[in-house]
Amino acid sequence: MTALLLDRRQLLLAGAALLAGGMPARAEGRTVRVTIDRLAFQPAEISVAAGDTIEWVNNDPFAHTATVKGGWEVAIPPGRTATHVAAPGDSVEYYCRFHPNMKGRIVVSA
Amino acid sequence: MKALSTTLGAACLVLAASLAGAADKPTDPQIAHIAYSAGVIDVEAAKLALSKTQNPDVRAFAESMQKDHEAVNDMALALVGKLGVTPEDNETSQSLAKAAEAKRAELETLDGAAFDKAYIDNEVAYHAQVNGALETLLIPSAENPELKGLLETGLKLFQGHQQHAEHVAAGLK
Numbered sequence: 001m002t003a004l005l006l007d008r009r010q011l012l013l014a015g016a017a018l019l020a021g022g023m024p025a026r027a028e029g030r031t032v033r034v035t036i037d038r039l040a041f042q043p044a045e046i047s048v049a050a051g052d053t054i055e056w057v058n059n060d061p062f063a064h065t066a067t068v069k070g071g072w073e074v075a076i077p078p079g080r081t082a083t084h085v086a087a088p089g090d091s092v093e094y095y096c097r098f099h100p101n102m103k104g105r106i107v108v109s110a
Numbered sequence: 111m112k113a114l115s116t117t118l119g120a121a122c123l124v125l126a127a128s129l130a131g132a133a134d135k136p137t138d139p140q141i142a143h144i145a146y147s148a149g150v151i152d153v154e155a156a157k158l159a160l161s162k163t164q165n166p167d168v169r170a171f172a173e174s175m176q177k178d179h180e181a182v183n184d185m186a187l188a189l190v191g192k193l194g195v196t197p198e199d200n201e202t203s204q205s206l207a208k209a210a211e212a213k214r215a216e217l218e219t220l221d222g223a224a225f226d227k228a229y230i231d232n233e234v235a236y237h238a239q240v241n242g243a244l245e246t247l248l249i250p251s252a253e254n255p256e257l258k259g260l261l262e263t264g265l266k267l268f269q270g271h272q273q274h275a276e277h278v279a280a281g282l283k
Binding site for chain 1: 269
C-alpha cells in the first residue's frame with residue numbers, strides 16, 4: 001500500500017514536471033543553431049534555456065572560435081560543427097579569438 | 111628600434127604613394143593580382159614568424175595568418191579560374207613586394223622579444239594598409255560582382271586579423 005502511494009506520488013511529480021517544462025523534449029534541451037558565414041555569426045543573438053545545446057555550423061574555410069572573455073571557448077574548425085551546452089550563467093557576449101570583429105550574444109532565459 | 115619604425119613608416123609611405131598614385135583605377139585582373147600578392151606576402155611573413163618565435167600568442171597568430179591567407183587565396187584562385195581572368199602584374203603589386211622584401215630583411219636580423227614586437231607591429235600596420243587599399247581603391251574599382259564580394263569577405267577577414275594583431279601587441283607590452 002505504501003509502495004503504491006509512493007508510486008502515485010512519483011507519477012504526480014513527473015506529471016507536474018512535464019507541465020512545468022512544456023514539451024517533454026525540453027527535459028533534454030533543444031538545439032539552437034548559429035551559422036557562421038563570411039565572418040558573421042547568424043543570428044548574432046540567440047535566446048536559449050539552460051540545458052539547450054548551442055550548435056555553431058562553420059561554413060567558412062577559416063577556423064573560428066566562440067570565446068567568452070575570461071570564460072569558456074569553443075573551437076569551430078573550418079567546415080565543421082561545434083557545440084556548447086548552455087549553463088544557467090551563460091548570458092554572455094562572445095567573439096572569435098582569431099577575428100575579434102565577429103561578435104555574438106547568448107541570452108539564457110530562466 | 112627607432113630605425114626600425116622609421117623604415118616601417120617609409121615602407122608604408124611607399125605603398126600609400128603607389129596606391130594613391132595609380133590615378134587610373136586598377137582593372138579586375140590587376141586587382142586580383144594585388145589581392146593575391148598581399149596574401150602571399152602575409153603567408154611568407156607568418157612562415158618566418160613560425161621559424162623564429164617562442165611566444166605562444168605570436169605563434170597562434172602566425173598560424174592563423176598562414177591558414178587564413180592561404181584559404182582566401184585558394185578562393186581567389188578558384189574564382190579567377192571560374193571567371194577566366196588572368197591576374198596581371200602591376201606597379202602596386204610590385205611596390206607591395208618590394209616593401210615586403212625590405213621588411214623581411216629587417217625581421218630576419220631580429221630574435222626573441224624584439225622579433226615578436228617588430229613582427230606583430232608590422233602585422234597591425236600591414237593589415238591597416240591593405241584594409242585601407244581595399245576600402246578606398248580595390249573594392250570600389252572592382253567590376254565583377256563576385257570579385258567584389260570576395261574582396262569584401264577579404265576585408266572583413268583582414269579587419270579581424272588587424273584586431274587580433276592589436277590584441278597580441280597589447281599582450282607583448
